[in-house]
Amino acid sequence: MTSLRLHNTMSGQTETFTPLVAGQVRMYTCGPTVHDYAHIGNFRSFLFEDLLRRVLIQNEYQVTQVMNLTDVEDRIIKKAADKEITIDEFTEPYIEAFFEDLDTLRIERAEHYPRATRHIFEMVSLIEVLNEKGHTYVSDGSTYFRIATFPRYGRLAHLDVSGLKAGARVDVDDYGKDDPRDFVLWKARKPGEQSWDTPLGAGRPGWHIECSAMSMKYLGESFDIHTGGVDNIFPHHENEIAQSEAATGKTFARYWLHAQFLQDAVGAKMSKRLKNFSTLREVLAEGYQPRAIRYALMTGAHYRSPLAFSPELLKAADSAVKRLDEFAVRLGPIPSPPVGVGQGGGGDVQQRWDDALCDDLNLPAAVGHLFEFIKTFNTRLESGKATADERAGAMAMLRHANRILDVITFPQAVDAEVERMITERQAARDRRDFARADQIRQQLLAMGIQLDDTKDGTRWKRIR
RNA sequence: GGCGAGUUAGCCAAGUGGUAAGGCAGAGGUCUGCAAAACCUCCACCGCGGGUUCGAAUCCCGCACUCGCCUCCA
Structure with missing residues (x-):
């Protein structure tokens, strides 16, 4: 069998895939943020992950796939607060809709769909390890990861981190920090926000920490494949690597695969912000x-x-x-x-x-x-x-x-009623009673059966 | 400005050194009581300009244009 080769964002090369444990693949595929219905562009990524999963299985790997559901995040908190309902109440319909959509598109189910809000303890524990190892600092009750303590930062995105300081979009975050490059691990509670009381103080997790904590819980400190959309490369995946590897000292994910965007009809990235998307x-x-x-x-x-x-x-x-x-x-x-x-x-x-x-x-x-x-x-x-x-x-x-x-409709087994009508129509045709023959053809069409007269006889197929 | 991806027929797209897969649309044909469907055939000097090579869509240099990322967007 030909060996599987995958393009690894980390190296920028297409590499022969070799799992950590022979015959087994552990992979973490970035899932949806359930603040709304996923749009069709999001599903391009999930379909890419489905393709990867199916190809791995076809190559006789035993696959353990984890897909996170991000159910705590700025937009969710704001929207839930506006409606005066809890985060769970707000996200539940979108989670349900997400699984319905997966089924509609025949995307195979992963083994695990962990939710961020159900893994607060694991995230806090991971942050505590980072505290002990001196990778963090606290500012206004929030805990931040200090990039300066992780020299490899920027390797995945191939970014020169010193250049980030001059970046055009610094300080869009709602929270303050020492250095614009740093990112938040734990956000201090703000008035009116749902929060968790933890040793880190009352607050809620930052975006990136959930993926590190949940992937390690279900896949171990080192696993094979991590995927997402290209927009996840920076900062999300870069930050995951920093906080995970700073905590464990081990390689986090070995192969990083990223799906390109779906664009709108005029070639711009499909996004909620531009409102150029469809669900x-x-x-x-x-x-x-x-x-x-x-x-x-x-x-x-x-x-x-x-x-x-x-x-x-x-x-x-x-x-x-x-x-x-x-x-x-x-x-x-x-x-x-x-x-x-x-x-x-x-x-x-x-x-x-x-x-x-x-x-x-x-x-x-x-x-x-x-x-x-x-x-x-x-x-x-x-x-x-x-x-x-x-x-x-x-x-x-x-x-x-x-x-x-997984798109082909195969012909069904023989349908006695259809066969009988075709036989009757053929008899009518043989005696040149075309009115009767056409009548039967119309009846079948109304049943969703289309007839094709060929030189080898009449074939039929379902058209709906 | 930095980093990355890309530019192949009307549209989509594969192809990373030996003279362009495939899908859609279009044209022609076959089949057929009629129809519909189906099937077959046809349809490209590979963004521009140089260079390397016996030979380049494929490698190198330059130019033009498109798209993405550069802190919470798959």
Whole structure:
């Protein structure tokens, strides 16, 4: 089997992936901040993480994936306070909606979905370790991480930290600190804010500490893969590394993978601030199928390239997915027992498919190989040369690809009622009673069944 | 200003030294009682200018333009 190669932001190189423990992968995938519905751009990242997970599993790794739910943060606190409800009351509907959206897009569930508010103790403990090791200071009741005590700071983002002092956006934080580069670990309680009473004082955790505390709890002090959107590289992931490695003295995450943004139709980053985003629900309301959205976001571009989200992209995805469906229909009934991929009609397409995915998850290239195969095989089907074994091999390949894509609708087993109506229609056609034949065709269409008359007889498929 | 990514057909996109995968759209054709669908075929001098090389979309230099990050945004 080809070895899996992944692009590591830390080195800037595509590296051969070797897990810490053979056969097992522990990974932490940055999840949503549940202050609102996740937008379609957020889901590009989650679909990238789903792709990674599925490819790892396909490569026979046992995967332990953790996805955090950030349920305490400035926006959440403000919004909850405005509504005069608790943080939990405020975030609950968005958490529920998030899981519904995951299901809609067929994103596989992670093993753990820890919530920040349920891990205050772990965060406080970690901060206490940092206190003991002299990496922190207190100002106005808040605890800060002192960057000057961590020389490697900036390695992930490849930033020259001395330049940050002159940065254009210093001091946007609501809280004061000694040095603009420092970041807050524990925020002192402010009037009217929900807070936790801890040895660090009354307050709440900073943004970054949750990911360090929760990843270490579920994955250990050192684990294999950490992912997120490119905007997480700095400061979020940089800060996670600083506080984690300062506390443990060990390498935090070994491979850092980052998904590029989804852009709006004119090429700007999709963000809440610009209001140029859509939620998944809004896109569905426009009539697009979930699988077309999934396909568009996964195959529209390699995960490290920007992708512009547009109606054209979705329409193209919808047509492409239907072409895959159609191929499955054309293969017809597959004799049992099915043969393996590669036997018969599969050829070496599976190898090319797998190789592309092992090359830093190059799904767009893999899909190209798949369609190339489909075109070639269609010619064989058309000429009637394809054997039953070849058709079974092609079907096996389609199912193999769908373990990653998860968008294909395979033809269902024989439907007796549909078969009976088709037979009746054929009889009508044979006696040239086309009025009756067309009537039956209309009935089936109303049932969501579309008929295709071919020289080999009538095929049918569900169109909804 | 610093750092990073990018510029391939009407649109999306793969391709990192040997003369351009694939999808969508479009045109033509096949099939067909009609229709719809489907299938096939066709469709690119790879941002601009130099250079290296027998050979470059692919390497080097310069230029132009786009996008992102530079403290709480996937």
